[in-house]
Amino acid sequence: MGFAAKPNLNGQKESRGAMGLLLVFFREDQNKIANSIRRTTSTVLLSTISLCALFLLLTLLLFTLSTFQPSNPTPPRFFPQNPQLSSSLWFFPMRAHKPLHRYQSKIPTASFALQGMGTLYRRGTKAMNDLLVAHVIEDVNQDDLRLFLRLLHRSGLTSRADVVFLFGSSSLSSRFSSVIQEENHSFFKLIRHYNDSSGKGLRDSVLSFDSTHFWKSGKKEVKETIWGKKGRGSTYSNSTEVEGESTRLTYGSVVGFDVLELDPENSLAGFLDHVPMSLRRWACYPMLLGRLRRNFKHIILLDVKNSMLLSDPLGRVRNRSPESVYILTKESSSGKHSKRNSEKTQSHHLVNSGILMGGARGIRRLSSVMLTEIVRATMQHKKKSSISESGVLSQLAGNGHILKNVNLITSTESIQEASSLMGLSPNSASDYSIIQRGNNNHDLNSLIMKLICLIEAESSVYRDC
Known part of the structure; x- marks a missing residue:
């Protein structure tokens, strides 16, 4: 403040001197500003370095955790790696006199059955020539399905056929999933029971289990099943040496679809x-059977509610042409009604729509024509509720022109009611391979379950015995 500027006649030079005076006057403040800028820059730089270091550490930590391999990869026993099959795997311990190798294909829970659709409940040991498609109508309950499955596994058909359940909704398939799995596990328990006892499990009554159906001899190459992911199964999942002859356990797959998957609209x-x-x-069969057209030779369409199997019924059609369809008929209950419609049906017989079987080509053609005839019937009848599949199928069976590409085999075979099971001998099971529940068998489920539980060798297998 004690300095003075020299006088200068040049205003411009005087102005520059004044500016220089100002610089000298604010020298301390200028240093403070410069120091502050340097401190701010250092702080920002340190923060940036810290964030980068933290990000690098987190990246290394996540990479380490993702690639970490535990020293013991086997999960705890109370958390099975495959809960769907854990109990089944326990059924086949290694034994000295009958060494059983790999038991079953290891499939994950809720696996898709085919091309991203359906549910795979059990993957079979090989590709089968025969297929059973069982539809589950609205009023089927768990006891009905349990009885159907229990008799189906005893019939021996699942030793050479795959089983497809067709459900009316996804909620219905979820509700019945536990029943299907329980009966699958009971089947493997029966196999293990007769394997441990070195017995053949021959059928000594019409309801007993014959394990010989499921043991096949020879070393013939087999084709892998189409259900589930390929490579998950084994060509021969179980084998044993009996008296120098190689035998292996053979069984079909069990899968399920709901109608929304096959008929979404x-x-x-x-x-x-x-x-x-x-x-x-009938609107679901074209898509399902169309995708399976090259995989099966014989097909059964069966109603779970009203029909059950005691033995393999496909012997009626195995020697027939691929276009053959075997139908069962019964006399019409109303003579007047039959006369009134005789010109249309050309027959006084009603077709039993609960079971149809034949060559894959014939069943596929019949299902396609049947869908068209259902649409035709709805357009011709004023009362839509009066249309029944048995009536439509009976008219279709009486019209030879429409089914000219199908070799229709009509039989008036008598179907026994399940109430007559007590009078059947084991030898009669092949003669009465198909039985129906009947109208007056309200306690039929408990009756047959009790008869099964009377078989001493098998009573310990089922929880409800």
Whole structure:
């Protein structure tokens, strides 16, 4: 403040001197500002370095955790790696006199059955020539399905056929999933029981289990099943040496689909106010059987509610042409009704729609024509509720022109009611391979379950005995 500027006649030079005076006057403040800027820059730089270091440490930590391998990869016993099959794997311990190798294909829970659709409940040991498609109508309960499965496994058909369940909804398939798995596990328990006892498990009554159906001899190469992911199964999942002859356990797959997967738009909804499962199933067969057209030779279409199997019924069609379809008929209950429609049906017989079987080509053609005839019937009848699949199928069976590409085999074979099971001998099971529940058998389920539980060798297998 004690300095003075020299006088200068040049205003410009004087102005520069004044500026220099100001610089000298604020020298201390200028240093403070410069120091502050340097401190701020250092702080920002340190923060940036710290964030980068933290990000690098987190990246290394996540990489380490993702590639970490435990020293013991086997999960705890109370958390099985495959809960769907854990109990089944226990059924086949290694034994000295009958060494059983790999038991079953290791499939994950809720595996898809085919091309991203359906549910795989059990993967079979090989590709089968025969297929059973069982539809589950609306009023089927768990006891009905349990009885159907229990008799099906005893019939021996699952030793040479795959089983497909067709459900009316995804909630229905979820509700029945536990029943299907329980009966699958009971089947393996029976196999293990007779394997441990070195017995053959021959059928000594019409309801007993014959394990010889499921043991096949020879070393013939087999084709892998189409259900589930390829490579998950084994060509021969179980084998044993009996008296110098190689035998292996053979069984089919068990899968399920709901109608929304095979008929997502409900094709018949535009023709009927309510489409029952008995009719909607015909809209599902074209997609299902079309995808399987090169995989099976013989097919059975079966109603879970009203029909059950005691033995393999396909012996009726195995020697027939691929276009053959075997149908069962019964006399019409109304003579007047039969006369009134005789010109249309050309027959006084009603077709039993609960079971149809034949060559894969014939069943596929019949299902396609049947869907067209259902649509035709809904357009001709004013009362839509009066349309039944048995009536439509009976008219179709009487019209030879429409089914000219199908070799229709009509039989008036008598179907026994399940109430007559007590009078059947083991030898009669092949003669009465198909039985029906009947109208007056309200306690049929408990009756047959009790008869099965009376078989001493098998009573310990089932929880309800």
